[in-house]
Amino acid sequence: MSPRSLATLELGVAARVARVAGVDALRLRLLEMGFVPGTQVRVIKRAPFGDPLELEVRGGHVSLRAAEAARIEVEG
Amino acid sequence: MSGEALTIALAGNPNVGKTSLFNELTGARHKVGNYAGVTVEILEGEVRGELAGGRRLRVIDLPGTYSLTPIAEDEAVALRGLVGRERPPPDVVVLVVDAANLARNLYLALQVIELGRPLVIALNMIDVAAAAGIAIDPAALAAALGVPVIPTVARSGEGSAALTQAAVEIGEGAPAPVALEELRARLRASPEGPGGEALAGLEAALGDPLRARALVGARAADTVALVAADQREAQAADGVAPEAAIEAAAALAIARYAEVDRLLAALGHADGARSGAPAMDRSARIDRILTHRVWGLAIFIGVMAILFTSIFAWAEPLMGLIEGGIAWLSDQVGALLGPGIFTDLLREGVIAGVGNVLVFIPQIALLFLFVGLLEDSGYMARAAFLIDRLMARVGLHGKAFVPLLSGYACAIPAILGTRTISSFRDRLVTILMIPYMSCSARLPIYVLLIAALMPSDERVGPFTVGGLVLLGMYLLSTASAIVVGAIYKRTILRSPTPPLVLELPPYRLPRLRNTLLAVTDRTMDFVREAGTVILAMTVILWALLSFPRPPEAPAEAGAKVEVVAGAEDAPIVHSIGGRVGVAMEPLLRPMGQEWRVGIAILGSFAAREVMVSTLGLVYGIEGADDDDRPLREAMREAREPDGSRRYTPLRGLALMVFYVYACLCMSTVAVVRRETRSWRWPIFMFVSMTTIAYVAATLTFQVGRLLGFE
Numbered sequence: 001m002s003p004r005s006l007a008t009l010e011l012g013v014a015a016r017v018a019r020v021a022g023v024d025a026l027r028l029r030l031l032e033m034g035f036v037p038g039t040q041v042r043v044i045k046r047a048p049f050g051d052p053l054e055l056e057v058r059g060g061h062v063s064l065r066a067a068e069a070a071r072i073e074v075e076g
Numbered sequence: 077m078s079g080e081a082l083t084i085a086l087a088g089n090p091n092v093g094k095t096s097l098f099n100e101l102t103g104a105r106h107k108v109g110n111y112a113g114v115t116v117e118i119l120e121g122e123v124r125g126e127l128a129g130g131r132r133l134r135v136i137d138l139p140g141t142y143s144l145t146p147i148a149e150d151e152a153v154a155l156r157g158l159v160g161r162e163r164p165p166p167d168v169v170v171l172v173v174d175a176a177n178l179a180r181n182l183y184l185a186l187q188v189i190e191l192g193r194p195l196v197i198a199l200n201m202i203d204v205a206a207a208a209g210i211a212i213d214p215a216a217l218a219a220a221l222g223v224p225v226i227p228t229v230a231r232s233g234e235g236s237a238a239l240t241q242a243a244v245e246i247g248e249g250a251p252a253p254v255a256l257e258e259l260r261a262r263l264r265a266s267p268e269g270p271g272g273e274a275l276a277g278l279e280a281a282l283g284d285p286l287r288a289r290a291l292v293g294a295r296a297a298d299t300v301a302l303v304a305a306d307q308r309e310a311q312a313a314d315g316v317a318p319e320a321a322i323e324a325a326a327a328l329a330i331a332r333y334a335e336v337d338r339l340l341a342a343l344g345h346a347d348g349a350r351s352g353a354p355a356m357d358r359s360a361r362i363d364r365i366l367t368h369r370v371w372g373l374a375i376f377i378g379v380m381a382i383l384f385t386s387i388f389a390w391a392e393p394l395m396g397l398i399e400g401g402i403a404w405l406s407d408q409v410g411a412l413l414g415p416g417i418f419t420d421l422l423r424e425g426v427i428a429g430v431g432n433v434l435v436f437i438p439q440i441a442l443l444f445l446f447v448g449l450l451e452d453s454g455y456m457a458r459a460a461f462l463i464d465r466l467m468a469r470v471g472l473h474g475k476a477f478v479p480l481l482s483g484y485a486c487a488i489p490a491i492l493g494t495r496t497i498s499s500f501r502d503r504l505v506t507i508l509m510i511p512y513m514s515c516s517a518r519l520p521i522y523v524l525l526i527a528a529l530m531p532s533d534e535r536v537g538p539f540t541v542g543g544l545v546l547l548g549m550y551l552l553s554t555a556s557a558i559v560v561g562a563i564y565k566r567t568i569l570r571s572p573t574p575p576l577v578l579e580l581p582p583y584r585l586p587r588l589r590n591t592l593l594a595v596t597d598r599t600m601d602f603v604r605e606a607g608t609v610i611l612a613m614t615v616i617l618w619a620l621l622s623f624p625r626p627p628e629a630p631a632e633a634g635a636k637v638e639v640v641a642g643a644e645d646a647p648i649v650h651s652i653g654g655r656v657g658v659a660m661e662p663l664l665r666p667m668g669q670e671w672r673v674g675i676a677i678l679g680s681f682a683a684r685e686v687m688v689s690t691l692g693l694v695y696g697i698e699g700a701d702d703d704d705r706p707l708r709e710a711m712r713e714a715r716e717p718d719g720s721r722r723y724t725p726l727r728g729l730a731l732m733v734f735y736v737y738a739c740l741c742m743s744t745v746a747v748v749r750r751e752t753r754s755w756r757w758p759i760f761m762f763v764s765m766t767t768i769a770y771v772a773a774t775l776t777f778q779v780g781r782l783l784g785f786e
């Protein structure tokens with residue numbers, strides 16, 4: 001299956017990070033928060049107006065906006 | 077070298093319990109809360125109790141940070157403290173890790189190991205880990221990392237003695253075990269790809285792979301000046317292209333996480349990369365309601381409504397008690413000293429002035445209690461999550477909501493709290509928004525005016541009118557802060573909407589004892605202010621309002637009647653303060669205020685609460701000597717010469733609106749000056765807010781009058 005954006009992942013479905021796109025400080029920060037290739041992520045929920053997302057990664061819950069989550073490509 | 081002080085620094089991810097541990101070790105009571113970014117400056121203290129060898133142990137508590145490549149001021153402060161910039165570097169780093177979240181926490185551990193400083197790991201929150209079914213063997217972790225690992229529960233103090241002992245041993249130069257050397261060697265391996273080349277180049281230039289790693293990260297995060305040890309390192313790092321540095325830092329981040337997962341696998345843990353979040357199970361269930369699409373918002377609004385209405389309702393009986401006590405004290409002083417100028421000073425100045433502010437202790441304490449409980453439960457991060465969409469409209473992110481909300485208590489810590497915001501422009505927007513949030517110092521003013529002038533006990537459904545008006549003031553202030561932020565963000569401080577990276581911590585039961593202690597501390601600050609600034613201001617104002625006395629005092633009894641009938645000839649208008657008030661009345665009339673209020677407004681330029689004590693003074697001096705009515709009654713019953721009420725609900729409302737906007741807090745101005753390192757922003761803030769206050773209060777009064785509310 002080809003990679004797709006984490007922002008489009010269905011709620012509760014586990015997928016693995018394929019890569020984080022872009023070359024900037026945000027990419028580095030997302031990697032440092034644990035969104036490294038191979039890591040399992042799930043979208044736990046979307047906030048009342050559809051944004052931001054609550055994500056499960058590496059034993060914790062982190063909230064990102066859809067725009068940032070879209071930079072994380074997932075597969076499987 | 078016994079006798080000499082050893083310094084240990086508490087570092088770690090945000091919200092892992094560093095400050096809890098610091099308080100436990102030093103006996104301090106610094107602020108703890110269940111959200112990332114509570115501590116934003118370096119705290120210092122000394123370990124209490126005797127240590128072996130009579131040695132002194134100094135502790136510094138650092139802000140939390142996810143990595144050593146900072147993206148915000150608080151993280152930069154942490155890095156500076158760790159590598160030793162404004163102060164010497166610590167002798168030992170105590171890295172506090174969340175035992176329930178090793179899969180992420182060990183990342184920072186590896187970065188700190190790369191730094192090469194003497195290190196002890198505090199494996200904190202083992203109670204949480206155990207409850208979530210995560211079993212960790214500290215000895216095995218210590219063996220794998222080659223670093224002492226001490227299990228702790230910072231909330232209860234478990235393990236803190238073992239921790240200080242381990243820190244002292246490491247500080248005295250216990251040799252690094254073999255495992256640590258092996259780990260360092262593995263961390264030194266070079267990643268592949270474009271980043272790898274940049275790193276290799278830097279390694280060749282410096283001849284030290286670990287320094288090269290630290291510096292390439294610094295280059296990526298734009299912090300070379302902080303991390304570079306000397307000119308040579310700085311030059312070499314600046315020679316790397318920024319994109320290449322980011323690639324290299326990214327490759328290193330991936331390599332470190334690979335090492336974390338290897339370590340966890342070797343310890344027999346669930347695969348770090350693939351573990352779910354067992355410690356979040358219970359919180360996720362709670363969040364099904366608290367951050368639910370519909371219920372979440374409804375509950376959020378409900379929580380706010382309960383907060384403000386109960387502040388009003390619950391404090392009322394206590395207020396009556398305090399008022400009674402103050403009146404009693406005033407009577408006692410009067411009886412004891414007999415009439416005279418000194419008695420006047422004591423009764424009308426000190427007791428009435430300070431007493432009128434102290435009456436609001438119950439409200440202030442309740443407000444601090446509510447905010448403290450919210451902060452300690454983990455709900456703050458959820459509020460930020462719920463409200464982020466709205467904040468995004470403004471152009472800020474939900475994280476800015478946390479300092480804004482704590483602005484309800486006091487603007488000063490809230491302004492410091494903006495250090496968690498990465499972009500300086502966004503930080504500035506948030507700083508300029510915070511003073512609009514109604515802080516606890518406005519509470520006495522609102523409560524006084526509502527209780528004096530509105531039918532505050534009448535009920536509308538489950539709420540009292542007083543509570544609803546109070547809620548209205550808070551809504552107005554919050555909405556104004558948001559509108560002002562949106563305007564600044566689109567005009568003078570334009571910048572792209574920042575990304576949001578917000579951790580949602582597990583819910584924790586607030587510890588009532590600690591919350592109550594914190595409430596006591598902050599309430600005492602308020603009392604202390606009443607005892608110093610407000611007392612001093614009150615005495616000065618009393619003098620200004622009492623002298624000079626009228627040319628020749630009319631017959632005593634006659635004067636009293638006059639005061640009740642109309643104040644234009646009252647002794648007070650002969651005083652300096654009175655004259656100033658009367659002179660400025662034309663300025664106040666558009667917003668429906670008269671000279672007594674004018675004096676109070678002038679007084680409140682020192683501090684908002686002085687408004688209440690000044691009004692108390694005015695009425696105390698003006699009133700008869702045996703008149704000990706509480707200020708709110710005096711205001712309610714005050715009549716103009718023509719018999720009309722001096723203060724109508726509309727006038728009270730206009731005055732409250734004035735206080736919503738007016739920037740009347742010199743400490744806020746000073747802290748904005750410090751945090752923005754210029755006078756420009758505090759002056760801008762002061763002038764704009766005061767202007768808005770005047771215009772908004774005038775509009776309220778005039779529009780209200782046109783609508784026939786007078």
Ligand SMILES: Nc1nc2c(ncn2[C@@H]2O[C@H](COP(=O)(O)OP(=O)(O)OP(=O)(O)O)[C@@H](O)[C@H]2O)c(=O)[nH]1
Pocket residue numbers: 088089090091092093094095096097107108109110111112113114115116138139140141200201202203204228229230231232452584
């Ligand atoms: N159950 C449990 N809770 C803890 C423990 N240590 C700290 N806490 C709680 O965790 C939360 C965070 O504690 P803090 O001491 O403020 O954490 P911090 O690391 O200083 O946080 P920042 O300053 O934001 O980086 C608070 O709600 C504490 O009560 C522990 O060992 N067990």
Ligand SMILES: [Mg+2]
Pocket residue numbers: 094095096107108114115138139140
């Ligand atoms: Mg802290």
